[in-house]
Amino acid sequence: MSVAPAPTERIETRCCIVGGGPAGMMLAYLLARAGVDVVVLEKHADFLRDFRGDTVHPSTLEVMYELGILGDFLKRPHEEVQELHGVVGQFETTIADFRHLPTHCKFVALMPQWDFLNFLADQGRRFPTFHVRMQADVNELLEEDGKVVGVRAATPTGPLEVRAALTVGCDGRHSTIRQQAGFVVRDFGSPIDVLWMRISRRKDDPFVPLGRFDRGRILVMIYRGEYWQCAYVIGKGGYDAIRSKGLDAFRADLLEIAPFLGDRVQELKTWDDIRLLTVKIDRLERWYKPGLLCIGDAAHAMSPVGGVGINVAIQDAVAAANLLHEPLRTGNVALQDLHRVQRRREFPMRIIQRVQLIIQARVISRALQAQQTLKPPRLVRWLNRWPRLRRIPARLVGLGFRPEHVHTPDAFSKS
Numbered sequence: 001m002s003v004a005p006a007p008t009e010r011i012e013t014r015c016c017i018v019g020g021g022p023a024g025m026m027l028a029y030l031l032a033r034a035g036v037d038v039v040v041l042e043k044h045a046d047f048l049r050d051f052r053g054d055t056v057h058p059s060t061l062e063v064m065y066e067l068g069i070l071g072d073f074l075k076r077p078h079e080e081v082q083e084l085h086g087v088v089g090q091f092e093t094t095i096a097d098f099r100h101l102p103t104h105c106k107f108v109a110l111m112p113q114w115d116f117l118n119f120l121a122d123q124g125r126r127f128p129t130f131h132v133r134m135q136a137d138v139n140e141l142l143e144e145d146g147k148v149v150g151v152r153a154a155t156p157t158g159p160l161e162v163r164a165a166l167t168v169g170c171d172g173r174h175s176t177i178r179q180q181a182g183f184v185v186r187d188f189g190s191p192i193d194v195l196w197m198r199i200s201r202r203k204d205d206p207f208v209p210l211g212r213f214d215r216g217r218i219l220v221m222i223y224r225g226e227y228w229q230c231a232y233v234i235g236k237g238g239y240d241a242i243r244s245k246g247l248d249a250f251r252a253d254l255l256e257i258a259p260f261l262g263d264r265v266q267e268l269k270t271w272d273d274i275r276l277l278t279v280k281i282d283r284l285e286r287w288y289k290p291g292l293l294c295i296g297d298a299a300h301a302m303s304p305v306g307g308v309g310i311n312v313a314i315q316d317a318v319a320a321a322n323l324l325h326e327p328l329r330t331g332n333v334a335l336q337d338l339h340r341v342q343r344r345r346e347f348p349m350r351i352i353q354r355v356q357l358i359i360q361a362r363v364i365s366r367a368l369q370a371q372q373t374l375k376p377p378r379l380v381r382w383l384n385r386w387p388r389l390r391r392i393p394a395r396l397v398g399l400g401f402r403p404e405h406v407h408t409p410d411a412f413s414k415s
Contacts, residue, residue: 008158023296024170030321032130035411148291
């Protein structure tokens with residue numbers, strides 16, 4: 001029988017957050033600002049990873065406005081997108097127009113997620129109750145008398161034990177926390193995967209619509225300053241077949257849908273330059289148990305459709321902070337408090353996942369199966385004919401369903 005090594009370090013806190021992604025960092029910031037001692041455990045040494053979205057939507061920007069940190073955020077390098085454009089076959093149209101949203105920022109901000117997370121960490125360090133431990137890989141839940149009381153983690157200096165009134169799993173779609181807790185996962189599958197790569201950007205590059213759909217090919221290009229982060233959508237399980245045709249054939253496919261890339265496709269020198277991102281949509285039947293809560297992708301993995309994952313996770317964090325900051329201040333978090341978080345966030349999450357499943361099945365899958373130049377579907381033609389309709393997808397993407405607002409206090413305000 002194996003025995004866990006004795007921890008070389010022990011920490012006591014009110015809230016232990018596992019995972020330094022958008023949900024974890026925003027929840028930590030909000031709780032620390034409210035005077036709740038919080039520790040974030042992030043297994044990596046930094047936030048620099050490619051498989052992270054870059055779209056900060058108006059709903060998230062509104063939260064930052066309510067926190068009084070929007071101005072500082074917008075000083076960081078970013079791009080502002082007021083409209084989302086797409087190309088279907090030879091037909092280009094505006095899909096969403098954010099300029100009419102009832103928010104202070106009527107645009108989507110494109111910023112690498114690592115910059116966004118570093119910004120939240122920098123802001124959080126203003127509070128004495130905010131603590132982040134990098135290279136802390138959580139590997140075990142601590143349970144006593146049927147209640148989670150903390151976690152154990154591996155660190156470069158040895159085992160770490162963190163004990164808390166509440167542990168929150170924010171460690172993404174491959175969550176260790178939800179596996180350790182034995183939560184039941186409902187998997188809805190997905191008909192697509194994504195090949196993720198980067199191609200250099202030139203100053204004379206033309207305006208690039210976010211998405212291009214044509215003859216069995218879908219390419220999404222995200223601006224990242226000196227390069228394009230490219231997502232090439234493929235059918236589920238289709239990677240081996242694409243690879244078997246050779247890298248030259250894949251480069252030719254890219255040029256077919258984005259000819260302006262020219263010789264830059266040669267930057268993809270080996271298959272190691274192209275990463276497979278497996279798409280999944282799932283959700284937990286129950287997000288909590290005594291002493292433990294999951295939010296964000298750990299509770300409900302989202303498809304990349306609409307780029308809403310970051311923003312849904314942040315909405316979860318705002319709702320959780322609103323509902324839990326007071327119980328955490330006393331150190332007495334009841335099961336009913338955790339149930340209220342799931343009840344608040346489950347309805348909008350279910351709607352978004354349902355919309356994503358419909359789009360994947362009726363739009364993306366059909367486009368991938370097309371053998372001829374695509375004709376724009378009726379909805380796309382309507383958006384082009386009646387521009388006011390573009391406000392509907394802008395609201396769905398930009399604000400989502402039941403957007404959250406900050407109700408946590410600022411315990412360190414001088415006013």
